[in-house]
Amino acid sequence: MKILENKRGAKLNLLSSLILFCIGGVLYYYYDYRASAIFTMVVSAICAVFCLKKIFQESFILIENDGFVIKKAGRQAKFYFADIKGVYTKIVEKKSGVEILVVSFGRAKFDLELIRGLMYHAGESDASLPNIYEKSIYEIRSIIKEKLENFNSKQA
Structure with a gap:
């Protein structure tokens, strides 16, 4: 998608x-x-x-069965579901209710140079997706979470 x-x-x-x-x-x-x-x-x-x-400028997120691709301007990177521990939303400001979509990577699989310009560093092994897409962060989270669960069930 x-x-x-x-x-x-x-x-x-x-x-x-x-x-x-x-x-x-x-x-x-x-x-x-x-x-x-x-x-x-x-x-x-x-x-x-x-x-x-x-x-x-061509910018998109392409969600596939084995991971997702983020393309923004001239940069592009693929993030594999095998490297991702989970996807969740996080409240960053309680007063206004601002939430971000966070992708949690395995500690050894987190590459700060790979996410630069595509995602934002949000912790030791976490990165957040910018809220710049046509779908809301909740829809994107549910799509990625569903594909991640399908990938993990096939691996088990």
Whole structure:
């Protein structure tokens, strides 16, 4: 199962940048705000370029029967279920109820260099998935947990 990165924020920011660029053009030609209008147009154009880069960048999580693949921009890594002890959610801030999805690796199988840029280091042998995908962390957790249990039952 392939779960794509949520690009909604980048698309809305691109729209905002284009609107800001148009407003800068109107300020330059009709209201004589020369320097500030040019600054507005340059900043919005730079923002639009980064939004387009984000929109066309290929980022996803691919959950397979023997593990899952995370691809983000130019980096890609596969994490095998044989190396994973468990998957769970963890509350990081109790007031607002912010939760993260944590993947717990075996101590010997945890490679900090492999997760760099793809996941966040969350403990001795834990890493958390960023909440940037089209599905919620609860859906992703249940899918990974189900595949992990199926993998472990086949191994036993």
